[in-house]
Amino acid sequence: MRRNPEKDDQSVQSIEVSFDHSSADQLDELRRLPMVNDAHKAGDKFKLYTEDPSEVIDAVIAYAHVHSLK
Numbered sequence: 001m002r003r004n005p006e007k008d009d010q011s012v013q014s015i016e017v018s019f020d021h022s023s024a025d026q027l028d029e030l031r032r033l034p035m036v037n038d039a040h041k042a043g044d045k046f047k048l049y050t051e052d053p054s055e056v057i058d059a060v061i062a063y064a065h066v067h068s069l070k
Contacts, residue, residue: 034055
């Protein structure tokens with residue numbers, strides 16, 4: 001079986017984010033962001049899994065702005 005190099009370029013990557021304050025709903029809300037495959041809470045951080053990190057970073061910035069998070 002041959003590997004497809006284009007498929008390898010789209011492998012899942014992770015992004016870790018934290019905010020100045022948190023709420024019980026944040027994990028579920030972050031899981032629903034565009035292009036997030038999954039999300040986990042690790043201490044005071046959230047680990048988001050995606051195939052498109054730049055798209056997720058934009059969505060996290062917009063999420064933080066809407067919820068007045070830093």
